[in-house]
Amino acid sequence: MFNKRGQIWIETMIYTLIAFSMIALVLAFAKPKIEEFQDKAVIDQSVSMLEEIDSIILTIVQGGPGNVRVPKLLIKKGKIIIDADKDEVAFEIESRHMYSQLNEEVDIGGMYAKTEKIGKYYRVRIASRYPNLDIKYAGADAPKDINKASTRQLLTIKNEGEDIAWGGDCTQRSPPPPGSSYIPYPERCETDPTPPGGTWIPSGCLLDPNGLTEDDGAIQQPLYKCRYKSPKITINMEL
Numbered sequence: 001m002f003n004k005r006g007q008i009w010i011e012t013m014i015y016t017l018i019a020f021s022m023i024a025l026v027l028a029f030a031k032p033k034i035e036e037f038q039d040k041a042v043i044d045q046s047v048s049m050l051e052e053i054d055s056i057i058l059t060i061v062q063g064g065p066g067n068v069r070v071p072k073l074l075i076k077k078g079k080i081i082i083d084a085d086k087d088e089v090a091f092e093i094e095s096r097h098m099y100s101q102l103n104e105e106v107d108i109g110g111m112y113a114k115t116e117k118i119g120k121y122y123r124v125r126i127a128s129r130y131p132n133l134d135i136k137y138a139g140a141d142a143p144k145d146i147n148k149a150s151t152r153q154l155l156t157i158k159n160e161g162e163d164i165a166w167g168g169d170c171t172q173r174s175p176p177p178p179g180s181s182y183i184p185y186p187e188r189c190e191t192d193p194t195p196p197g198g199t200w201i202p203s204g205c206l207l208d209p210n211g212l213t214e215d216d217g218a219i220q221q222p223l224y225k226c227r228y229k230s231p232k233i234t235i236n237m238e239l
Contacts, residue, residue, distance in 0.1 A: 032096060039095035042077045046091040047126060049073060049080070050111060053089055054128050056157055057235055061133070065161030065233075072152040080146040082137040082237050083127075089135070089237075090127035099124045134163075134232040146239065153239060160234040165195040167226035170205035171214075182214070182221040189226035200228035 052071055060067035073080060078093030099122070100106050100113045113126045137144040146153060170192075172185035184205035194200040204227045213220040 036096040040097040060159040163230040184224040
């Protein structure tokens with residue numbers, strides 16, 4: 001009787017171990033697949049988030065300087081990168097899902113995706129590029145990572161218009177009749193050196209912003225200075 005009970009106990013343990021082994025094998029195969037499907041869903045959601053940001057940027061550009069939108073970002077995995085240095089907004093993730101052809105940049109509906117193999121994972125980067133805009137984060141041209149969070153994060157996106165700079169004197173001083181005013185001479189702004197620190201486009205010869213005047217012997221005459229603007233509209237983003 002004792003031998004029979006011992007045999008039953010041993011058989012029970014063997015069957016239990018076999019069952020656990022089978023479950024472990026199934027999980028070893030199924031878990032990576034489940035994670036792959038989850039990562040694919042995260043990437044698809046993040047592409048939709050980039051599309052929303054792109055739509056907002058186009059809207060506030062059309063709306064003119066001062067327009068502001070505040071989308072809510074829900075980042076479950078990976079990160080959003082405001083790459084102000086390259087004027088692009090990107091999503092990056094280490095994923096089990098191979099999103100696109102390896103080591104090649106591909107166009108996906110106006111965005112650019114690149115997938116690289118990193119050990120047992122893939123590094124996926126999807127970017128929206130804005131070559132005709134000046135993308136900034138908190139007023140600077142440095143990259144900013146927005147990492148995953150358990151709650152939605154508010155991203156302020158603002159159209160700040162073109163950057164403005166003032167150049168040299170563009171006052172027309174050809175001796176006017178006594179008592180007459182100086183006049184602007186915008187042609188000078190086309191030939192004078194532009195301000196340092198970037199590319200500038202002449203946008204007029206306007207009254208000196210500091211209110212400076214000059215005594216021509218008869219009356220205080222207003223002075224004019226060359227006004228320049230940047231060739232790109234500035235879009236500033238900040239959490």
